[in-house]
Amino acid sequence: MKTVKALILTGYGINCDYETDHALKIAGAESDRVHVNELIKGDEFGRRSSLTDYHLLVFDGGFSWGDDHGAGVILANRLKYNIGDQIEQFLKDGKLIIGICNGFQVLVNLGLLPGFDGDYTSRKVALTFNDCGNFRDDWVCLKTLDTPCVFTRGIEQIELPVRHGEGKIFAEEAVIKQLFDKKLVVFQYATPEGEIAEGRFPFNPNGSLRDIAGICDPTGRILGLMPHPEGYNHATNHPDWTRKKEELRRKGRSLSEEGLGIEIFRNGVRYVKGTLL
Numbered sequence: 001m002k003t004v005k006a007l008i009l010t011g012y013g014i015n016c017d018y019e020t021d022h023a024l025k026i027a028g029a030e031s032d033r034v035h036v037n038e039l040i041k042g043d044e045f046g047r048r049s050s051l052t053d054y055h056l057l058v059f060d061g062g063f064s065w066g067d068d069h070g071a072g073v074i075l076a077n078r079l080k081y082n083i084g085d086q087i088e089q090f091l092k093d094g095k096l097i098i099g100i101c102n103g104f105q106v107l108v109n110l111g112l113l114p115g116f117d118g119d120y121t122s123r124k125v126a127l128t129f130n131d132c133g134n135f136r137d138d139w140v141c142l143k144t145l146d147t148p149c150v151f152t153r154g155i156e157q158i159e160l161p162v163r164h165g166e167g168k169i170f171a172e173e174a175v176i177k178q179l180f181d182k183k184l185v186v187f188q189y190a191t192p193e194g195e196i197a198e199g200r201f202p203f204n205p206n207g208s209l210r211d212i213a214g215i216c217d218p219t220g221r222i223l224g225l226m227p228h229p230e231g232y233n234h235a236t237n238h239p240d241w242t243r244k245k246e247e248l249r250r251k252g253r254s255l256s257e258e259g260l261g262i263e264i265f266r267n268g269v270r271y272v273k274g275t276l277l
Contacts, residue, residue, distance in 0.1 A: 002277040004269045006031040006056040007049065009039070012075070014102065016061035016230060023230040026258065027265035029056065036075070040082040051086045055272045056096045059103025061163065061228055071127060071166040072105030080110055087112070091120065094276060096268050097222045098151060101164055104214070104224035113224045114175075114184050115217030125171045125179075125215070127226070131207025135165040139239060140205055140227055142213055143190040147183045148220030150271040151264050157194055158260050159238065160227035167206035167226040169215075176209055187214035187225055221271075232261030 006029040010017040017033045024031040034049045042049060051057065065074035079087065087110075091097070099107035104127065107113045111121040130136055140162050144155050171179075179185050188211040189197040189204040197203035197211045204211050206226070214225030235241050237259050245255040 002273075004029045004056065004272045004277070005054045006058060007039075007051065007054040008033050008058045008060055009036055009103075010060075011035040011037060013064045013066055014060060014062035016100065016228065019228075019230040019233065020058055020060045020100070023233045023262055023265050024056075024058070024269075026233060026262050028269045029265070031058075036078065040078070051083070051090050054095070055276055056098070056268055057087075057090060059097070059099040059106045060230070061101035061103060064102055064106070067102075067166065070105075070109075072102055072107075072109050075102075076106045076109035079106070084110075088120065091221070094221070096150065096272065098264075098268065099222075099224040100228055100230065101162075101167075101226055104226055105166065107222065107224040112222055113217055114179060114182075114215055115219075115222060116178060116182070118218075120217075124175050125169060127166055128168050128170050129166050130164070130168055130205065132201060132205070135163075136167070136202075136205040137161075137163050138202060138205055140213070141190045141192050141194070141203065142187040142227060143194060143196060144187060145183070145185050147186050147216055148218065149186045149216040149223055150220050151216075151223045151267045152186055153267050155263060155267075157190070158263075159232070160229055160261055161231040161237070162205050162227050163231075164206070164226055167208065169208040169212045169226075171209065176212075179212070179215060180210070182218060184215050184218065185210070185212050186216050186223060187212070187227070189213050229261030229264040232259035234259045
């Protein structure tokens with residue numbers, strides 16, 4: 001059986017690459033951590049990695065370039081003006097991209113999201129400072145909406161960690177309306193009962209408009225989200241895991257070791273196997 005290959009960007013403040021690599025390997029992919037410079041200037045030093053070798057590109061979390069000039073801005077520009085054509089071809093080849101936290105910020109700065117009408121260069125959405133005025137390190141509940149997103153198939157609701165200071169999705173009202181009308185809003189922040197947060201803190205941790213936590217492009221092959229699925233790669237990542245374990249024990253069941261965030265990556269692996277291999 002052919003292997004699904006994933007490329008995870010690293011370098012210059014990106015710091016979730018090991019977690020993401022671990023999650024993808026659990027999900028069944030062969031993943032590589034590749035430094036930004038190797039991807040951009042590898043030809044000068046004997047290139048070892050090329051986008052053409054991969055099926056899934058991950059812009060993972062962290063603080064690329066220390067979030068100078070805005071979160072994800074410098075990395076987005078560095079990629080756009082060096083390998084923008086390669087990323088464009090990667091998409092034309094039907095491959096997948098996921099951007100998590102800082103990676104989501106990079107995607108909107110590149111214009112890869114939301115990708116209205118096949119436009120993958122125009123910046124329509126911003127991710128800006130949290131309304132609460134500080135960095136949020138917490139767990140949130142997410143409600144999954146009906147979208148073409150390949151990464152969220154079979155997922156109705158999920159809890160994931162957030163770790164960001166600039167996670168508020170902001171755009172003109174016409175753009176927000178278009179996101180919903182075109183069914184490109186993948187996740188909304190919700191209460192533990194599954195009700196939309198309606199801006200209430202801390203259920204919506206950053207004041208994101210219409211409680212948007214993640215969006216996709218019209219093809220469903222590009223996903224950007226602020227919460228970290230790689231941060232829930234094992235059951236013990238969850239702060240309530242001991243309580244959940246005891247509740248299940250009393251019902252004669254055991255706690256699965258795999259964290260629920262893995263399913264997002266596994267969906268991507270399944271899609272590649274079903275369409276590209």
